Amino acid sequence: MADQASIEQSMNKMMSSSVIEQTSSLSISSQNMLASSNAPIVDFSVGSMPANYGYDESFSKEDDEDDSNEESSQFKPRILIMGLRKSGKTSIKNVVFHKMEPNETLFLDPTTKTNLEDISCCSFITFQVYDCSGQIDLFSDPTCDYNALLKGCGSLIFVIDAQDEDQYLDAISCLAQTIFRGYVINRAIKFEVFIHKVDGFPDEKKMEIYNEIQQRATEMLIQQDSTETLIQKIYLK
Numbered sequence: 128m129a130d131q132a133s134i135e136q137s138m139n140k141m142m143s144s145s146v147i148e149q150t151s152s153l154s155i156s157s158q159n160m161l162a163s164s165n166a167p168i169v170d171f172s173v174g175s176m177p178a179n180y181g182y183d184e185s186f187s188k189e190d191d192e193d194d195s196n197e198e199s200s201q202f203k204p205r206i207l208i209m210g211l212r213k214s215g216k217t218s219i220k221n222v223v224f225h226k227m228e229p230n231e232t233l234f235l236d237p238t239t240k241t242n243l244e245d246i247s248c249c250s251f252i253t254f255q256v257y258d259c260s261g262q263i264d265l266f267s268d269p270t271c272d273y274n275a276l277l278k279g280c281g282s283l284i285f286v287i288d289a290q291d292e293d294q295y296l297d298a299i300s301c302l303a304q305t306i307f308r309g310y311v312i313n314r315a316i317k318f319e320v321f322i323h324k325v326d327g328f329p330d331e332k333k334m335e336i337y338n339e340i341q342q343r344a345t346e347m348l349i350q351q352d353s354t355e356t357l358i359q360k361i362y363l364k
């Protein structure tokens with residue numbers, strides 16, 4: 128099992144890479160999202176992964192020790208990258224994990240199916256990254272077992288293209304749907320929203336986009352919450 132401090136270090140590295148430096152990150156804690164109003168606030172940050180980060184609740188350390196290498200590989204911490212088409216998911220993955228030059232991302236082909244990759248930062252830091260295709264809706268694709276995918280997911284990164292005004296509202300709506308459905312399947316998922324492609328925008332515009340996404344996503348989540356629970360806190364990081 129990977130050392131938590133090392134995973135933390137590698138994730139922090141990921142967050143400081145060049146692509147993400149140009150990306151405003153709005154982090155939403157699922158525990159806070161739909162928690163009842165008197166529940167404690169549990170802030171999530173990249174530096175605070177729980178011990179069972181990315182594992183099914185049913186998975187225990189003993190299970191890991193008993194399993195063969197092949198079997199235990201399915202219990203590696205998992206990160207899911209989702210978002211509409213051309214939002215920049217594969218670019219982020221390649222720049223962060225494969226040291227691709229940002230300008231080379233111009234030539235990436237569209238992702239047509241969910242790509243799973245094992246990432247090894249060193250011999251004992253490994254995790255899995257799922258790059259989902261923005262061309263298909265994960266929740267209505269009969270070939271995708273989204274239940275299993277989300278159940279074993281520790282963190283879900285949703286990428287929004289800040290430059291694509293045509294898909295902007297659709298992206299926020301998809302984000303709200305994804306959070307809502309993901310939370311039903313796995314309450315431990317940590318949701319990270321990357322407001323991407325803000326390079327070239329003045330700070331004022333960045334903040335405008337940031338606030339709009341936060342506000343609209345909050346409204347949509349409140350609408351979808353059929354119980355009496357409320358979004359308790361959304362915070363910026």
Ligand SMILES: Nc1nc2c(ncn2[C@@H]2O[C@H](COP(=O)(O)OP(=O)(O)OP(=O)(O)O)[C@@H](O)[C@H]2O)c(=O)[nH]1
Binds near residue numbers: 233
């Ligand atoms: N301006 C700008 N463009 C970017 C950035 N990151 C990625 N892009 C461009 O966005 C386009 C789409 O990037 P992809 O990574 O293929 O997007 P995707 O979300 O994986 O797309 P699908 O395969 O359709 O799901 C490419 O032309 C990238 O060069 C960024 O930070 N800024």
